[in-house]
Amino acid sequence: MNRIHIQGGRLIDPANGVDARQDLWLEDGKVLAVGEQPQGFKPDQVIDARGKIICPGLIDLGVHLREPGQEHKGTICSEGRAAARGGITTLVCMPDTLPVIDTPAVWELIRRRAKACGNARVLAIGALTHGLAGDQLAETGALKQAGCVAVSNTRRRMANTLVTRHALEYASTFDLPVILCSEDPHLKANGCVHEGAVASRLGLPGIPAAAETVAVARDLALTEHTGCLSHFHTLSTGRAIEMIRQARQDGAQLTAGVAIHQLFLMDMDVDGFNAACHVDPPLRTQGDRDRLRQAVRDGDIQVICSDHQPHEEDAKTEPFPLTAPGISGLETLLPLSLKLVQEGILDLPTAIAALTSGPARVLDLPLGRLDPGRSADICIFDPDAIWELDPETMASRGKNTPFAGWEFRGRVTHTLFEGRLTWSNDS
């Protein structure tokens, strides 16, 4: 009996080609009507969205949830709250929990926890190999039956190319998308920053761009060979974009994604041994960053994600090479994406598509769109609200962000997950 009327906002629903002033009517956790008021609808609640933008709830592909196993970094509940604040209604979690998601039992545990917390939908990417160790196949058939939406070996190394081939073939048996984090472990070695001028000057072990391109070339060839559904996750180099673009032009059915911080930060941001900018893959050159931005605009990249990796303070309080890579990114995913719009890089529907319908299409989910009958997962934001990021006010357990003190324009005022308000900050 939960009826909501969202009134007076500008609805942007890229999957349905909608960008117009339209009201929404929600009932029992689903979208009942868009644009035209249903007969006899008596709302329990009216949300005034005048001056605001309404879009599908964001889908964040590839977050590191930390539970089970690393609850000191984040829990399903704490990160779910952070997601709600960021307008994210679906978290697609990576399998590198402790233990890893390589059996239905671990996924079942996460699913129950997520249901109990209730502030976001949690979907799982299952492990590609047993224990993510890279040498034996995980029971991906069982994982699929249990509801995993994709498989991945994260950034952990595969034993060899033959195992990768078989793993991709086996996953394609079940039409499971494979989330590829293409990286050659030998070329990466003990590197922690982009191998370029900054690494040369600071004497930090570098990761060459070739660590990514060598692996992307291999994975493109294996994708073609096996016919699997490949998603190239969190790319960092311009050269890899060219390879992906060429493969797509040649007819390959594959998709690509980028972490939002890669569209803003560069290797020079690491200067002064700034561990907040220690990420994996590393921040690369301005040329790479600009090429990645262009790829989102051109549609060669269809997914922007946060690559959320919350950490406790200690993990970042070490000399740079000893710090843990990663950014707590849920609460800056939308604000940074809006910055791309403000800087004229993207138009608003393209930015929103990369956060909603883009990832939904990669994973073949019935989400990320707001036509009648869909789950009422909705993000409402005030595009003119100006605010400054203070990590201490973040809901995520991880306060590790390089964007502290950044000024943003655009702030989430309401998040609805299955028609329930999970966040509101309407002042």
Add this chain to the structure above:
Amino acid sequence: MNTPIQQTDAQGRLRHFLSIEGFRREQLEQILDAAESFAMLPGRQVKKVPLLRGKIITNLFFENSTRTRTTFELAAKLLSADVINFNVNVSATAKGETLLDTLRNIEAMHSDMFVVRHQASGAAHFIARHAAPGVSVINAGDGRHAHPTQAMLDMFTIRRHKGDFTPLRVAIVGDIQHSRVARSQIMALNTLGVSEVRVIAPRTLLPAEARSLGVHVYHDLAQGLEDVDVIIMLRLQKERMEHALLPSEHEYFQLYGLTQARLKKAKPDAIVMHPGPINRGVEIASEVADGPQSVILQQVSYGIAVRMAVMSMALGGTAGETQS
């Protein structure tokens, strides 16, 4: 959260010495001048002075080092400071104690200065960032990043022999990529305004963007040594062969070893330097290491004067007062 560490205070006085980067030419010359006041005639012992009486200096070494630690210790004692040595077993920190834990523990003993050596690039900056206010940090080598006092003693050696830096051509030969000494030397030489810095090495031993450091790159030793005033040889670590960066010591010496014949390519009065310890027959022939153009042993003795200069400046004693 990540504001840059200032190595000097508002009045321009030395607080930390973490990297050559950020210092101006006059500031480096000031350090050399101060070292000059400590350095006695060659062969004579440096006089003990009471400049840092009552100060406590802690040597915090996370990497094995005998000679660097010893020269720091001797320099501190000649300044009348009290010295504590901590050789932190790397495996002990691997058992869960973070660098910050170690620092807090040692800080409880109220040091005025930490002299730090650590295997991670950026470790000295990290300690300077987290040390109690008023505690100075001297970098005695962090990863591949910097070893600024070694670079300054090399500059001191060069100035003693050559006087003016501006007309000089300097060649650094060997493993630049893994060398904190080379990075600091390159920055110091460029800051002091030499005419040219060359690096000579095979590509596997060069940083990805060596030229961005402000050097000319040579792969051929004979070409690179042509008309140089100063030759700095770097030590070759044995593990470079294990990681497929070089085929053998034999080939390395064939191509990059400094022999008497090759030394002739340089100017007749060129000096030969090496931060030590030397590998005879690997990067340098004995005839050169022990020859008349070698200043390797002088470097070691100047190391004490330079470290005295840096320590006394950072702890507020000025070198000039001592000599009156």
